[in-house]
Amino acid sequence: MKTISEFFDAIEHLPTLPKVVQDVMQMLADEDVDINALAKVVQCDAVISAKVLQMANSSFYGATRTIKTIDDAIAILGTSRLKSLVVASGVMSAITHVDNLDLRQFWRQSLLAANISRALAIDLGKDAEVAYISGLLHNIGGLLMHMVMPETSIEVDALCRELSADKRQFIERQLLGLDHCQIGEALAIRWNFPSEISHVLRDYATPSHQHVTGLVVVVYLAVHITQGLTQGAAEVDILQNLNAEIIESLGLQSEGWLNRIEAYRELASATELFI
Known part of the structure; x- marks a missing residue:
């Protein structure tokens, strides 16, 4: 395809x-x-x-x-x-059912990314609610991939379980010809979401210097932190796996990030109320 x-x-x-x-x-x-x-x-x-x-x-x-x-x-x-x-x-x-996909777990991770995106946006003085929606939808393209190409998507999931979003994006393109970011952007456009949301879905996995002051980097960080928390990683390990250049550009101290990640861990239990 x-x-x-x-x-x-x-x-x-x-x-x-x-x-x-x-x-x-x-x-x-x-x-x-x-x-x-x-x-x-x-x-x-x-x-x-x-x-x-x-x-x-x-x-x-x-x-x-x-x-x-x-x-x-x-x-x-x-x-x-x-x-x-x-x-x-x-x-x-x-979207209440997708064959061979644990939809509860999918929404659990999406909601955690949304809540972390909102919290981080507040800390950085950005639009918290646009960040929330963008975080919620960051992997909606991956969900659609399971609907269209279920067998290959299961293979991608197995290969990318512990990989970052940019590496997943690369493997998706190799195996499927498209990636979840492209599909997420296209769905957001079809759903008439604002362009600022569709652009975040398109770019969050590989933020460039031009995005450092925008919501792209907020969702990038939220998704990486969500992945670490979901895998049970320690706060210091999660921080070490974040892009150091982006962290530095935001002007926040490492100690502050460790405290934030610890606080974000508590958001995980809150997501259960929404599923």
């Missing part, structure tokens, strides 16, 4: 986002969005509404009282974070 078009043509049923996700993203592109109208749109989808409330009431979001309605969720969490929760709920509900 040589082209993106051929790849997507081979998908019998391309996952589609629930209408509520598309509507919420469109509404929140308007800075003067009507909060009551926003709440009504979310409430139209009972499944996503329930999932958003479940997430919003978790200790992870630090709510000081029970959030019973979408109006409460907007008031307490804010519109940007609500968008992240709606997108996360919608994406996960759009």
